[in-house]
Amino acid sequence: MRRRRLIVLVIAVAAVFGAGAFAITASNRIKGSASQTAAAYFQAWHEGDVAAMARLVYRPPADFVVLHHALTDELHVESIQLTPGTLRSMGEEAAEVPFAGVRQLTEFGAWPFDGTLRLGVRDRAWKVLWAPETLHPLLKDGGTLELDQxxxxxxxxxxxxxxxxxxxxxxxxxxxxxxxxxxxxxxxxxxxxxxxxxxxxxxxxxxxxxxxxxTTLSRSVQAAAARALDGAGNSAIVAIRPSTGEILALADRLEDNYSAVRDVFPPGSTFKVITAAALLRAGLDPAAQLRCPGTYTVPSHQPFQNDGEVDRGVVSFTDAFAHSCNTTFIEQATTLLSVDALRQAADEWGFSRPIATGIGGVCGDMPETDNVDMFAADAIGQGQVVATPLCMASVAAAVQSGVWRSPRLLSKEQVRRIDGMPFEDVQLDEGIVAALRDMMAAVVDHGTASDAGLPEGVSGKTGTAEVEGERSHAWFIGFRDDLAFCVFVRNGGSGRAAAVPVAARFLNGL
Structure with a gap:
């Protein structure tokens, strides 16, 4: 409780009586008058003299003084203003004075109330007939007033x-x-x-x-992402502004406590963006004519197939990417690349790199291997390589902008405060990035994401990641103007059938 404050009473005592004030007496033997007693009571209240008030009350309760001080302390009353009305006669031995009050409370300011001072003749004298509601109407019938923190x-x-x-x-x-x-x-x-x-x-x-x-979340982008997922359970959409790394949308409906930011999954053919970057660095031209057989066997090792074992004959490197030819990528990766070269490319594009988001999370990983079959599987996003949907959205953003940036949900200053690490943007090779943009445009133009209802100007890459004993994960990453995205449907089936329609709803809803 606070120390009791000095209560400053501002009271218009003269208003009690009005121009036609009168005295009520039962006989010459009755001491004083109703008006005199009321005036004395309000005057004592004005002066904060609760003891004097008690002397004017007929049989005041033993805790009369305590009740007044307790209410002041309990409610943190700084002052009280009382404005009496005109005394009304209720008979020869009864009267009342309505009054308006305003208590000034420390926490709430002015708190007005209306009250009535009742008077009556007791023991041949005019007395205040006090009740708790005289102090405040809400104290009637055992009521209490409490100020709770x-x-x-x-x-x-x-x-x-x-x-x-x-x-x-x-x-x-x-x-x-x-x-x-x-x-x-x-x-x-x-x-x-x-x-x-x-x-x-x-x-x-x-x-x-x-x-x-x-946060960095955009109201319109977040709303569009959430609505796109309304009909797709066990799924997530992450959208990033490529020019800044800001996370524009983070809509996550993954089940079983999986997270689009912290949990990694095989990225399937979306990882071909990174494998393609490594092959471009190794000198492979986007227009190079390459085989795309239905099945390809790494010499002295296991065979790998295209989806449905489709044989496309000889196609350009760009079209092999657009149609997601597993066999082309495995043959070229195992011929032109080393494990270290592919791992270095993955690291350059965010894998095995700390990220500073403000909400934690990881990107992805491609563990070392000396197993050729495992390396071949890694090249098409299977094997040991894994990534979060957040990571793959950042890969798409890096293709669009030419710079890999750590995705973040807060301002750079707040992310530095929370994560305790600086931002390290990575400038990517302009020629490689330009080629990847054309290759991702081909995916939507005539490849695995064509004729799927995507709006004009979208570039992307589908992915279908096989999961042993379960249905495949569906992926689609891409960008349009200064917005990059990843759609992930866990155990959703193929990227084209499950992830691309979600992306179309999302992008068309912006």
């Missing part, structure tokens, strides 16, 4: 535009984990009326404003 540590995360995160955004799990980074202990207050046998009633509440922090 609320401990508030809330943080409010907003979109980059300063709007609330859209409802049902499928980003809640990440935002809930992030909020403690911005919570600040603050106190709020609520004024509560309690009456026995009745539910407590909050009269006033003052909650401190939450600490507000803007």
């Amino acid at each position: 609320i401990d508030v540590t809330a943080a409010e995360l907003l979109t980059t535009e300063g709007d609330k995160i859209p409802n049902d955004s499928y980003a809640d799990a990440y935002l809930d984990e992030l909020e403690p980074e911005f919570e600040q202990a603050r106190s709020g207050w609520e004024l509560v009326s309690k009456v026995p046998g009745q539910p407590a009633r909050r009269l006033m509440t003052r909650r401190p404003e939450a600490n507000v922090e803007r």
Whole structure:
């Protein structure tokens, strides 16, 4: 409890009586008058003299003084202003004075109330007929008034535009984990009326404003991503602004506690973007004519097949990419690349590299191997290579911008504070990036993502990652203008059948 404050009473005593004030007396033997007693009572209240007030009350309760001081202390009353009305006669030995009051509370400011001072002749003298409701009407029938402190540590995360995160955004799990980074202990207050046998009633509440922090999420992009997933369970969409690395959307409906940011999966043919980058660096021209047989056997090793064992004959490197020819990529990778060369390319594009997002997470990994068959499988995104959907979105963003940037959900300053690491952008080879843009455009133009309802200007790469004993994972990564994305459907089947339609809903919904 606070120390009792000095209560300053401002009272218009003259208003008690009005121009036609009168004295009520039962006989000459009755001491004083109703008006005199009321005036004395309000004067004592004005002076904060509760003991004098008690002397004017007929049989005041033993805790009369305590009740007055306790209410002042409990509610943190700084001052009270009382404005009496005109005394009304209720008979020869009864009268009352309505009055208006305003208590000034530290936490809430002015709190007005209306009261009535009742008087009557007792023991041949005019006395105040006091009851708890004289102090405040809500104290009637055993009621109490309580000022409760609320401990508030809330943080409010907003979109980059300063709007609330859209409802049902499928980003809640990440935002809930992030909020403690911005919570600040603050106190709020609520004024509560309690009456026995009745539910407590909050009269006033003052909650401190939450600490507000803007994320990089775009309201429109996040909403479009969430709506695109409404009909696709066990799936996720990550969208990134290639020019900055900002995460524009993070909609995650993955089941069984899987995360699009922290859990890795075989990326399937989306990894061919990185294998293609390594092959381009090794000197393979996008127009080079290459074999795409239905099946290819690495000399003295195991055979590998295209989807459906489709034999496309001889095609350009770009078309082998567009049609996702496993056999072409395995033959070229095992002929032109070493394991180290492919791993170096993967690292350049974010794999095995720390990322600074503000919410943790990883990119991907391609472990070392001296097994040729494992290396061949890695080259097409199977084998041991794994990646998060966040990682593959950053790969698509790097193709669009020519720079690999760590994806982030907060400002650079906040990410540095939380993750404790600097940003390390990686400038990529301009010739390789330009070739990859053309190859990803071919995927949508006439390859595995063609005629799928994608809007104009989209480039991408599909992926179907086989999972032993389960249905394949479906992937589609891509970009359009300054927006890159990854759609991942866990155990969804083929990338074209499961992931591309989700991407089309997402992009057409922007």
